Amino acid sequence: MASYLDFEKPVAELEARVEDLRALSEKKDSPNIGEELAKLEAKAAKALADLYAALTPWQKTQVARHPQRPHCVDYIAGLIEDFTPLAGDRKFAEDEAILCGLGRFRGQSVAVIGQEKGFDTASRLKHNFGMVKPEGYRKAVRVMELADRFGLPVISFVDTAGAFPGIEAEERGQAEAIARATEAALVQGTPNVATVIGEGGSGGALGIAACNVVLMLEHSIYTVASPEASASILWRDSSRAQDAATSMKITAQDLMKFGIIDGIVAEPVGGAHRDPEATIKSVGDAVASALARFAEFSPEAVRAFRQEKFLGMGRNKV
Incomplete structure (x- = not known):
């Protein structure tokens, strides 16, 4: 069943009417409503x-967080053959x-x-809502070093609201772990490509996104802090998240203009959740093109190349 965001209410109403007419047309001895149905379908598609x-930055934030948006596990299943998972950081635990x-x-x-957020209550708890702990970043470092040793390119899928902020994460060196992961990505001797598929939240995202090429899906976001957190810091009022989203320039379009990212992957009309298969293929094509360079x-x-890219940020574009 389709899940609609608040701002999609007009579209939801039109599509509900389309479904009602379609169901009516399939009934035995139903009146001929094919022309009316076609007109309503066209109206809904145009809406x-x-x-x-013309989505606002806050609306894009909502789309980036859509519960039916394809997740990391979907991209791995759709793009990676013979995937063999590697677990544990060899120091503390699996994340x-x-x-x-x-x-x-x-x-x-x-x-x-x-990063995997999960798609229902059980999987979200299992994956800690995509909030990575120190052992997760140390696991990523282990895999980056393994890739470097054997000459393997690294493909990253970024989707997190931010690194896990719990006290136990701080006790185990969260900041150091993120810094080590960022360093490992920066010194990688093989090409690495990161794609922000949903939320790219703060250092939690950067730890696996300091790559030769950083791509973003059309309606994803990449930010130093969530709009809600930023509004609380700037105005002591989290209800001003919409203002923060606009001011922070967190959309793919803004970040492409500023030279922070290297490419935007188009999404199907209505967002990646409307056609996950097409979205995953588009991401695969973009990643393949990036690696070929x-x-x-x-x-x-x-x-x-990577060093010049990151050192040049903020110098060449304003």
Whole structure:
């Protein structure tokens, strides 16, 4: 069953009428309403297209958090063959908020790292709502180092509201773990490509996104802090999250303009959740194109490219 966001109410009403007419047309001895149905379907499609062509940053935030949006597990299932998960950081524990492993992407051996939020109550608890703990980042470092040793490109899927903020995470060195993961990504001698598939929240996202190429889905967000948290800090009023979302420039379109990301992957009209299969294929095509750019690069050239990219941020574009 489709799940609609608050701002999609006009579209929801039109699509409900379409479904009612469609059900009526399928009944025996029903009147001929094919023409009326076609007109209503066209009206609903236009309303959806018009709505999504002019989304506000806050509306994009809501779309990025949509519960039916494809998750990391969906991208792995759709893009990675023979995926073999790797668990544990070899120091403390396994963290299922971040999935790591080896597999083949369109015939090429790769390492995969991705944050998983979960899709229902049980899986969200299992994956800690995508909020990674120190052991998760240390697991990611282990996989990055393994990929570097064996010459494997790294593909990352970013989808987190932020790193886990609990006291136990702080006791186990959360900040240090994120810093080590960021460092490991920056010094990687093989190409790495990150795609923000939903939320890219703060250092929790950056730990696996300091890559040669950073892509964002059209309606994803990438931010230093959530709009709600930023509103609480700036105005001591979390209800001003919409204002914060606009001021912070967190959309793919804004970040592309500022040179923070390297590409935007188009989503189906109405968001990735409307056609997950098409979205996953589009991401796969974009990742393949990004990796192809570095096919002839030496490890030194890969590192130099990444270093120049990040050191140039804020200098070349305003």
